[in-house]
Amino acid sequence: MPAERPPFLPSAGTIDLGDSYRVLIHSLKEGEAEMAKKTIDDVNVQGKTVLMRVDFNVPLDDQQNVTDDRRIRMALPSIKSVIDRGGRLILMSHLGRPKGEPDAKFSLQPAAEKLGELLGKEVAFATDTVGDDAKAKAAELADGDVLVLENLRFNPGEKDGDAEFAKALADMADAYCNDAFGTCHRTDASMVAVPEAMAGKPRVVGHLVAKEIKYLSEAIANPERPFVAILGGAKVSDKITVIENLLNLCDKVLIGGAMAYTFSLAQGGRVGGSLVEPDKVDMAKKLLEAGGDKLVLPVDTHAGDAFSGDCNKQIVEAGKIPEGYEGLDIGPKTAEMYAGIAKDAKTVVWNGPMGVCEMPPFDEGTKAVAQAIADSGATSIIGGGDSAAAIEQLGFADKVSHVSTGGGASLAMLEGKKFAAVELLDEA
Numbered sequence: 001m002p003a004e005r006p007p008f009l010p011s012a013g014t015i016d017l018g019d020s021y022r023v024l025i026h027s028l029k030e031g032e033a034e035m036a037k038k039t040i041d042d043v044n045v046q047g048k049t050v051l052m053r054v055d056f057n058v059p060l061d062d063q064q065n066v067t068d069d070r071r072i073r074m075a076l077p078s079i080k081s082v083i084d085r086g087g088r089l090i091l092m093s094h095l096g097r098p099k100g101e102p103d104a105k106f107s108l109q110p111a112a113e114k115l116g117e118l119l120g121k122e123v124a125f126a127t128d129t130v131g132d133d134a135k136a137k138a139a140e141l142a143d144g145d146v147l148v149l150e151n152l153r154f155n156p157g158e159k160d161g162d163a164e165f166a167k168a169l170a171d172m173a174d175a176y177c178n179d180a181f182g183t184c185h186r187t188d189a190s191m192v193a194v195p196e197a198m199a200g201k202p203r204v205v206g207h208l209v210a211k212e213i214k215y216l217s218e219a220i221a222n223p224e225r226p227f228v229a230i231l232g233g234a235k236v237s238d239k240i241t242v243i244e245n246l247l248n249l250c251d252k253v254l255i256g257g258a259m260a261y262t263f264s265l266a267q268g269g270r271v272g273g274s275l276v277e278p279d280k281v282d283m284a285k286k287l288l289e290a291g292g293d294k295l296v297l298p299v300d301t302h303a304g305d306a307f308s309g310d311c312n313k314q315i316v317e318a319g320k321i322p323e324g325y326e327g328l329d330i331g332p333k334t335a336e337m338y339a340g341i342a343k344d345a346k347t348v349v350w351n352g353p354m355g356v357c358e359m360p361p362f363d364e365g366t367k368a369v370a371q372a373i374a375d376s377g378a379t380s381i382i383g384g385g386d387s388a389a390a391i392e393q394l395g396f397a398d399k400v401s402h403v404s405t406g407g408g409a410s411l412a413m414l415e416g417k418k419f420a421a422v423e424l425l426d427e428a
């Protein structure tokens, strides 16, 4: 293959680009949405035990208080679907990154207590995952009861996808439900080996996963056009595959955030002290070549002489950032241009802030884009942890179609990846 060839092609070809690209090209095709899956509502749960993988990976303070219960609240529709219809529910999740052994500061007990508060009923908690306490409490469940198991990652088998560990979990229940979108791109035991061990029993998605798939897969596979992607954030390296995939699917891909400066370097621009990735300049060149005028870069930059809100500031043309200054946001002309393109779009995918949005006034570009998306009436999908937080903080969360709950998982989906954890579940 010639060295200068772009790293991807708009249609599947015969060029050998290595396995990852072959897989990518295969999964790129427009119109190829993730197969619709059966949901928990489709399962007759009366008197049955349902094992549900949820994402209760909530932040705890040093007194073990849950400081943000959003993830627990978001799981409530699936939880209620089971218990309101007389099912017996066992919930399993990870929390934090314990090292495959019990570690009190990562206990799920506070999350179980919070769930009890939110449901207004008693929620049982097992001090282990597949041990005597879990087995005894699972066996005691009556119709409508809920049991939360201790942190899956207290067992090395979870990360290892261990079959024996998975079987011990699988044996506790009559049906499996995956409502942990944030973990869907992983192959941990609770995501893949457990439902594999439950072949022949109902294996379905929860409400949260169903909604994520609907937006991230279907809306992207069959977008109303113009279809515009807006990509920002800190690093190009995090998002190269996302840019590649979206260039194939979108009418325009707008670039903001610090990653714009690596593109600027690739065009021979001056970037001053901006956050750049010199080792990604070649990749940026290839993307520029392949993207043509689909790939839109900032025309101006809001630069500062220090990484601080009260530094000295200058608006400069893109590629003309003076020494001693760094780019901290898109400039006002770019913000206006991007807002205009977003307003005319019928489908918008946004991932990554346009600047250092935690540090006003360098949140202006991000705000302008968020406002335009909110005003556009387009089907709008916000993915990525920091972008989702920004849209919430700016108060636009209910003006967009979908804010994804899974940072890494939503990126993987925008990359066009298929998830083993979802593929193996029952089709509708």
Ligand code: ADP
Residues within 6 Å of the ligand: 232, 233, 234, 235, 238, 256, 257, 258, 259, 275, 327, 328, 329, 351, 352, 353, 354, 355, 356, 357, 358, 383, 384, 385, 386, 387, 388, 407
């Ligand atoms: P997401 O979580 O939405 O995928 P990222 O994690 O990729 O987004 O990027 C978010 C981070 O990028 C924010 O912390 C933001 O401050 C940073 N960032 C954006 N623009 C710049 C910039 N010009 N210089 C330095 N950091 C930036």
Ligand code: MG
Residues within 6 Å of the ligand: 384, 385, 386, 407
């Ligand atoms: Mg982030």
